[in-house]
Amino acid sequence: MRKHHLRYLACPGCKGDLTLAAVEQGDAESIQSxxxxxERCPAEYRIVNHIPRFVPLENYASGFGYEWTMHARTQYDSYSGRNISEQRFFKETQWPRDLAGRSILEVGSGSGRFTEQAASTGAMVVSVDYSYAVEANYASNGAKPNVLIVQGDVYSLPVRKNSFDYLFCFGMLQHTPDVKKAFMELPKYLKKGGRLAVDVYIKTTSLKRFLPSYYWARPLTKHVQPDRLYKIVRRYVTIMWPLAKLINKLPKGRMINRMLLIADYRGRFDLGEEMLKEWAILDTFDGLSPAYDNPQTLETMQQWFQEAGLSQCEVHFGFNGIEGRGIR
Ligand SMILES: C[S@@+](CC[C@H](N)C(=O)[O-])C[C@H]1O[C@@H](n2cnc3c(N)ncnc32)[C@H](O)[C@@H]1O
Known part of the structure; x- marks a missing residue:
């Protein structure tokens, strides 16, 4: 981290200001440890590998830490050569492409494919994740002067309240133990008039919910050590891959592959064969490993946006299931 980025941070417990008490390695422009x-309470927080740590390095989201270490670049546009993350970021947020002079808070950044997009606007981006995926994000985005990456928890974010112009939270809410509580935390960090954009998986209420899915296997697989589960998933997807390619050609082929626990993006994203397989391994692991996976209904999300006192709310089916925007 850089010393002058301290002004974006606050003690997650009491929201007091933080002081840099020691630099063990590095200098003010690049504090490694x-x-x-x-300044207000006795709390102390370490900077490790350039990243301020406000939570234990290992925690319930360590599966994501493993996932994003193994797939640190897989979904980056600058790696795939496609504009999949760019399209999603700007369509889902509906924010301008030039946000120089503004600030963005990202919650649940994973490997940072959307941090890359947020940083491209020229805004100051503070990017938070609970898992050690922050290391993967730092490797890709940490050197950018307008990016600060921290390891922290949505339930007690280590940043100042009422201070950001924009806040986004993609792919994270359903992976928290109390989704409503996590959602309700977010608007507090926006200035009045600040803009929020979130998404969440859909809770299926139709007969589809009786079809086989990740949700059947997850109660067992979430207890398997991430490295072991990852090896199993990689082997399974590799063995199934030729068959999945044939199944994809059938009517409802993608759905059948999903029932076979193969995340099949053929026909959805214009990616080469090897990348499609890499995405499949990543997303099959992503479906089977999380400690928490609590999808929501559209009605619930619409209600939460109202309860949070947001205005100009737009909550509808979209990226990742349900997407929502509102203004504080
Ligand atoms: C499916 S990943 C999404 C990553 C990224 N936003 C993307 O879409 O590529 C969900 C992320 O939420 C993070 N997460 C889970 N619980 C969290 C919490 N309590 N606070 C902050 N981040 C959390 C996980 O560590 C994980 O990296």
Whole structure:
């Protein structure tokens, strides 16, 4: 982290200002290891590998840490050569492409494919994730002068309240133990007039919910050590891949592959064969490993946007299931 980025941070417990008490390695422009202390309470937080850590390095989201270490670049546009993440970021947020002079808070950044997009606007981007996926994000985006990456928890974010112009949270809410509580935390960090964009998986209420899916296997697979589960998934997808290619050609082929626990993006994203397989391994693991996976209905999300006091709310089916925008 850079010393002058301290002004975006706050003690996650008491929201007091933080001071840089020690730099063990690095200098003010690039602090590799050091110590932050709260000016209001006795709390201390370490900077490890350039990243301020406000939560234990290992926690319930460690499966995601493993996932994004193994697939640190898989979904980056600058790796795939496609504009999949760019399209989703700008369509889902509906924010301008030039946000120089503004600030963006990202919650649940994973490997940082959307951090890359947010940073491209020229805004100052503070990017938070609970897992050690922050290391993968730092490797890709940490050197950018307008990016600060921190390891923190949505339930007690280590940033100042009422201080961001924009906030987005993609692919994260359903992976928290209390989705409503996590959602309700977000608007507090926006300035009045600040814009929120989130998405969440859909809770299926139709007969589809009786079809085989990740949700059948997850109660077992979420207990398997991430490295072991990953090996199993990689082997399974590799063995099934030629068959999945044939199944994809059948009517409802993608749905059948999903029932066979193969995340099949053929026909959806214009990716080469090897990349499609890489995405399949990533997303099959992503479906089977999370400690929490709590999808929501459209009605619930619409209600939460109202309860949060947001205005100009637009909540509808969209990217990742349900997407929602509102203004504080
Ligand atoms: C499916 S990934 C999405 C990553 C990224 N937004 C994307 O769409 O590529 C969900 C992320 O949410 C993070 N997460 C889960 N619980 C969290 C919490 N309590 N606070 C912050 N991040 C959390 C996980 O560590 C994980 O990286």
């Amino acid at each position: 050091g110590l932050l202390v709260c």
